Amino acid sequence: MAETEQPILIYDRVDRNRRNTFLLLFVFVALLAGASIAMGIVLGLPYPFAPLLIIPFLIIALITYYRSPQVALAISQAHEVTKGDEPELYRTVENLCIGAGLPMPKVYIIEDGSPNAFATGRDPDHAAIAVTRGLLQKLDKLELEGVIAHELSHIGNYDIRVMTIVVVLVGLAALMADFALRLTLFGAGRRSSNRGRGGGAGVAIIYVIALAAIILTPIAAQLIRFAISRQREFLADASAALLTRYPEGLARALEKISADPDPLEVANKATAHLYINNPLREHKSFLNNLFSTHPPVEERIQLLRSMA
Amino acid sequence: MAVVIIIVVIVGIIALIGLVLVGIYNGLIRSRVRTREAWSGIDIQLKRRANLIPNLVETVRGYAAHERQTFENVTRARAMLQQAGTAAEAAQANNFLTETLRSLFAVAENYPELKANQNFLDLQNELSDIEEKIAYARQFYNRNVSTYNTRIQTVPNVIVANMFGFKRFEFFEAPEEAREVPEISFAPPTTPGEPPPASPPAPPET
Numbered sequence: 006m007a008e009t010e011q012p013i014l015i016y017d018r019v020d021r022n023r024r025n026t027f028l029l030l031f032v033f034v035a036l037l038a039g040a041s042i043a044m045g046i047v048l049g050l051p052y053p054f055a056p057l058l059i060i061p062f063l064i065i066a067l068i069t070y071y072r073s074p075q076v077a078l079a080i081s082q083a084h085e086v087t088k089g090d091e092p093e094l095y096r097t098v099e100n101l102c103i104g105a106g107l108p109m110p111k112v113y114i115i116e117d118g119s120p121n122a123f124a125t126g127r128d129p130d131h132a133a134i135a136v137t138r139g140l141l142q143k144l145d146k147l148e149l150e151g152v153i154a155h156e157l158s159h160i161g162n163y164d165i166r167v168m169t170i171v172v173v174l175v176g177l178a179a180l181m182a183d184f185a186l187r188l189t190l191f192g193a194g195r196r197s198s199n200r201g202r203g204g205g206a207g208v209a210i211i212y213v214i215a216l217a218a219i220i221l222t223p224i225a226a227q228l229i230r231f232a233i234s235r236q237r238e239f240l241a242d243a244s245a246a247l248l249t250r251y252p253e254g255l256a257r258a259l260e261k262i263s264a265d266p267d268p269l270e271v272a273n274k275a276t277a278h279l280y281i282n283n284p285l286r287e288h289k290s291f292l293n294n295l296f297s298t299h300p301p302v303e304e305r306i307q308l309l310r311s312m313a
Numbered sequence: 314m315a316v317v318i319i320i321v322v323i324v325g326i327i328a329l330i331g332l333v334l335v336g337i338y339n340g341l342i343r344s345r346v347r348t349r350e351a352w353s354g355i356d357i358q359l360k361r362r363a364n365l366i367p368n369l370v371e372t373v374r375g376y377a378a379h380e381r382q383t384f385e386n387v388t389r390a391r392a393m394l395q396q397a398g399t400a401a402e403a404a405q406a407n408n409f410l411t412e413t414l415r416s417l418f419a420v421a422e423n424y425p426e427l428k429a430n431q432n433f434l435d436l437q438n439e440l441s442d443i444e445e446k447i448a449y450a451r452q453f454y455n456r457n458v459s460t461y462n463t464r465i466q467t468v469p470n471v472i473v474a475n476m477f478g479f480k481r482f483e484f485f486e487a488p489e490e491a492r493e494v495p496e497i498s499f500a501p502p503t504t505p506g507e508p509p510p511a512s513p514p515a516p517p518e519t
Contacts, residue, residue: 096442096445099446100445100446100449101449103354103358103446103449103450103453104449104450104452104453105453106350106351106354106453106457248452250452
């Protein structure tokens, strides 16, 4: 059977994801630590204290990590539904959860005519899945199953955790850069010139490098976030096809979702990466491709059709 | 001196092999626990299904008391399901129950009042929901079984598996013939005048 060829059981993929997450966290924290050291130098803090600057930011990160799924749901104006409210949606989620060996997530609905969906949370035990009203109205049962299976794959693969962490860290990088720039421009200049008198050119170079690091860190962080998000979409498509045994359902759903003219009103740049398909209508260009949260939908549909 | 080095090397190799074996053993245990968990996913749904049967039979009996043979078959299939010890037995009993239920619902087609009964409709909906859940639970279980069975049969795991008596799990099968039988043995609901012949398919030997 093909099952033995690749790590198809979610457990194996979870293991791999855990490694990737660890690696990602390591790179990210190193990046942020570097930035905070750079910031300390720009601020004129004596060397041993410069790295300590990361501590308040890490505390902020920890708080946002636990709060961010609720925030994402709140921004999207999603409300929780029970089995009594939406029996068909709820049953679809229930059945696919059994097939994927996952606990039942919370189910949310976004009252918006544009068809779309996303999953969020820390881990399968603290997960939520949100679909728009338009998705329920415009898709048939098989297509809906495809979409739900895609979202459940994000949960089962721990993509939701990775995405939450990445979002928190990207936000943190932006926050740090903002903080640093303000301090540099308005306050710290004086102190640094006091200290810098003895060093001369050496200090000036460090100063430039530090400034460059502060500016480049959030951009690099953003790029990493998009790269990860796109790779995960392909993986979730593949797992969904495996779970429903009917890739055509998800392919048709993606066609409908991408062809739909209604923009999703509650989506913005901060939540776009969560959705099954990019809810923002953007122009096609190299730069947009580089910054895109989702692979081109045509490519995904083609890949799904090749599995059938 | 040379002897000491040789002893150290040998001890080192033995320790290394031991570590690898422990790793393999733990991996197999984890895989087995997961497969058993997956089985309990099916088991829950099978129990739910079996628990609905008495209520269903009573409801139908209220309208169609003389369809004794059909009720007996359903009840027998339920008892088989509850007594099933292995995955294969449970699968067989479950498929038998599916067939007998199909004939029960075919009988119900002939009683318009029964078909309008809210309790009957609820039971019918719940049973079809459970059937779908069993199908998904089966998919998950069988995927676990195939991974586990492959694992315990491949080198080097097979050595540890044989040493500690890891046994293969049975698949939970839904044989295709179960789907064809009703079309042969039961009259289609298009002939409402006479009740369909309620002769059950031969019960599978256990």
